[in-house]
Amino acid sequence: MSKKKHTSSAKGVVGEYSVALHFTKKGYYVFMAIDPQSPADMVTLSPEGKLQAYDIKTKTYRKKDYVSKTDGYKRNTTGSAISRAPTKLQKKLKIKLLMTDF
Numbered sequence: 397m398s399k400k401k402h403t404s405s406a407k408g409v410v411g412e413y414s415v416a417l418h419f420t421k422k423g424y425y426v427f428m429a430i431d432p433q434s435p436a437d438m439v440t441l442s443p444e445g446k447l448q449a450y451d452i453k454t455k456t457y458r459k460k461d462y463v464s465k466t467d468g469y470k471r472n473t474t475g476s477a478i479s480r481a482p483t484k485l486q487k488k489l490k491i492k493l494l495m496t497d498f
Contacts, residue, residue, distance in 0.1 A: 411496040425441040455477060480493055
């Protein structure tokens with residue numbers, strides 16, 4: 397069987413479900429978002445009743461070096477991780493970013 401190349405959306409779905417499986421194994425209840433524009437991908441409910449919303453991000457890495465056009469300085473190198481930051485809305489709603497590298 398040939399290995400199929402995954403699209404970024406397919407990798408994201410696999411990442412979200414791997415995180416959901418992780419929380420489920422730990423005894424949490426997991427609720428997944430159905431709205432693709434939702435600021436959170438999932439909400440967990442701990443056995444103690446604590447709710448937490450998460451935006452799941454799959455780790456991605458740069459495919460080529462970035463060299464600034466203005467000063468020629470190489471800032472990001474091939475293979476380095478691409479960082480993610482929460483949006484203003486996610487900060488306001490206290491949604492945590494959770495990185496996965498399934």
